[in-house]
Amino acid sequence: MRSMDFHRIKLLPPYVFAEVNAMKAKARAAGQDIIDLGMGNPDTGTPRHIVDKLVEAAQNPRAHRYSASRGITGLRKAIAAYYGRRFGVDIDPETETCVTIGSKEGLATLASAMTGPGDSIVTPDPSYPIHAHGFLIVGAEVVAIRQLPGEDPSLPSGRDFMEGFKKTVETASRKPLAVILSYPSNPTAQIVGLDFYGEMVDFCRHHKIYILSDIAYSEIYFNDMPPPSVLQIPKAREIAIEFTSMSKTYSMPGWRIGFGTGNKDLVRALTKIKSWLDYGAFTPIQVAAAAALNGPQDCVAHIRQLYQGRRDVLVQSMAAAGWDIPSPPASMFAWAPLPKGFRHLTSLEFSKLLLTEAQLAVSPGAAFGASGEGFIRIALVENEQRIRQAARVVKKFLSAGAPEVKPVSAEPPPARKAANR
Ligand SMILES: Cc1ncc(COP(=O)(O)O)c(C=O)c1O
Incomplete structure (x- = not known):
C-alpha cells in the first residue's frame, strides 16, 4: 500500500499554493528575479526587544526542558492582560486560554478534539485553508x-x-457542530462590526452551535476602528473560542506561537488533546511572546504603518498601470478581481501567466474556495520599491493583452473541490 492511499491523506488535496510555488522555485533556479507577493509570510523581522528576550531566556538551561503544553503561566497571564486592555474582556488565565504552536496548530488540534462521527461545520468561502x-x-x-x-x-x-x-442551519436535518468566523478575513480583508458578532452569538446560542473565531489580523487595520473580538459580546464565552496569532502582529511567523481563548469547555478540550500531542512551544519563545504582549506596543503601530504604506503604493501604482484593486481596510492582503481582458481565465491560469510573463507571484483566489474564482490575493510582503517595480511590469504585461488560447489546463484547483463539499 502506498502512503497516498491512506484514508486521511486521500481527504487532502495537494497544498493549494504548491503548483504556483513549484513554478516559482523553478523560475528562481533559472536565475529570474521573482517579486513574491504570494504567501502571507511577513518579511520585516521580529522587533529587537522580543528577539533580545528570546536570547536572554535561552541562556537559562532550565528553559531547555520540556515546556508546558498549555503554555507557561506568565504567557497565559499576558494573554489575559491583552484581552483586558484591547477588548475590555476579562479572561481567567487558568481556565480560559491555552497557548498553541501558532494559531494554525490550535485550529487544527481543536478540530480533532471536537469532531465526532457525522459532524459538520460551516466556513465562509473563500477562507484561510485550515x-x-x-x-x-x-x-x-x-x-x-x-x-x-x-x-x-x-x-x-x-x-x-x-x-x-x-x-443552512434552519434547513439542516442535523445542526452543524461549529461555525468559523475570521475577520479581518484572509483572503478578502473583509471586516465586521460588533453588531455582526452580537447577532451571530444570539443565533448560535439558540441553536447550540460553537463559534471558532480566528483574529490573526486583529492588529493590522488601517482606519480608526480596531477590529473587535467576538468575546466582547457578553454571552459569547458560552459558545465561542477565539484564536489569535503573534505571527502578524509582532512579525513572528517562524516562531510558531499563538493562543486560543474563551469558552472553558473548548479550552479544556484543546488543552487535554495537546497534553497528549505535544510538550508546548520552546519556553524561551513563550517568555519572549509574553514580553511582546506586555512590552511597548509602538512596534505594532510601526508594523501597521508599514503595511498601510505598502497597501497605498500597491493600489495607486496598479491603478496607474490599468488594474483597479479595491483598497483593503485591514490585513496584509489585497483581494483583486482579475483585470479586464483576462476574465476568461481562471485565477490559477492568470496567476501562472503573471508568474511566467511578469515574474510576479500572487495566490489564485480559487485556492481559498470556489467563491474565490475570478480573484487573486496579493500579499504585502515586499517593500514599496519592489511593489512599484511590480506595477511597472504589470503595466507592460496588461498592455500586451491576454493570450487568445488558454495557456494551461482549466482543471479546477484542488481546494475548489474541497470547498464544494
Ligand atoms: C486567517 C489566518 N489564521 C491563522 C493563520 C496562521 O497563523 P499562525 O502563524 O499563528 O499559525 C494565518 C496565516 O496566514 C491566517 O491567515
Whole structure:
C-alpha cells in the first residue's frame, strides 16, 4: 500500500499554493528575479526587544526542558492582560486560554478534539485553508458559504454570510457542530462590526452551535476602528473560542506561537488533546511572546504603518498601470478581481501567466474556495520599491493583452473541490 492511499491523506488535496510555488522555485533556479507577493509570510523581522528576550531566556538551561503544553503561566497571564486592555474582556488565565504552536496548530488540534462521527461545520468561502481542512482531515463535513466583500453594497458587511448560514442551519436535518468566523478575513480583508458578532452569538446560542473565531489580523487595520473580538459580546464565552496569532502582529511567523481563548469547555478540550500531542512551544519563545504582549506596543503601530504604506503604493501604482484593486481596510492582503481582458481565465491560469510573463507571484483566489474564482490575493510582503517595480511590469504585461488560447489546463484547483463539499 502506498502512503497516498491512506484514508486521511486521500481527504487532502495537494497544498493549494504548491503548483504556483513549484513554478516559482523553478523560475528562481533559472536565475529570474521573482517579486513574491504570494504567501502571507511577513518579511520585516521580529522587533529587537522580543528577539533580545528570546536570547536572554535561552541562556537559562532550565528553559531547555520540556515546556508546558498549555503554555507557561506568565504567557497565559499576558494573554489575559491583552484581552483586558484591547477588548475590555476579562479572561481567567487558568481556565480560559491555552497557548498553541501558532494559531494554525490550535485550529487544527481543536478540530480533532471536537469532531465526532457525522459532524459538520460551516466556513465562509473563500477562507484561510485550515478553516475547512482542519475539519476535513478529521472526517467532518464542511459546508462552505459564499462570502465576498461588498457584493451587495446596500448590505452591511457579513450580511450575505449571515443569511446563508442561518438558512443552512434552519434547513439542516442535523445542526452543524461549529461555525468559523475570521475577520479581518484572509483572503478578502473583509471586516465586521460588533453588531455582526452580537447577532451571530444570539443565533448560535439558540441553536447550540460553537463559534471558532480566528483574529490573526486583529492588529493590522488601517482606519480608526480596531477590529473587535467576538468575546466582547457578553454571552459569547458560552459558545465561542477565539484564536489569535503573534505571527502578524509582532512579525513572528517562524516562531510558531499563538493562543486560543474563551469558552472553558473548548479550552479544556484543546488543552487535554495537546497534553497528549505535544510538550508546548520552546519556553524561551513563550517568555519572549509574553514580553511582546506586555512590552511597548509602538512596534505594532510601526508594523501597521508599514503595511498601510505598502497597501497605498500597491493600489495607486496598479491603478496607474490599468488594474483597479479595491483598497483593503485591514490585513496584509489585497483581494483583486482579475483585470479586464483576462476574465476568461481562471485565477490559477492568470496567476501562472503573471508568474511566467511578469515574474510576479500572487495566490489564485480559487485556492481559498470556489467563491474565490475570478480573484487573486496579493500579499504585502515586499517593500514599496519592489511593489512599484511590480506595477511597472504589470503595466507592460496588461498592455500586451491576454493570450487568445488558454495557456494551461482549466482543471479546477484542488481546494475548489474541497470547498464544494
Ligand atoms: C486567517 C489566518 N489564521 C491563522 C493563520 C496562521 O497563523 P499562525 O502563524 O499563528 O499559525 C494565518 C496565516 O496566514 C491566517 O491567515
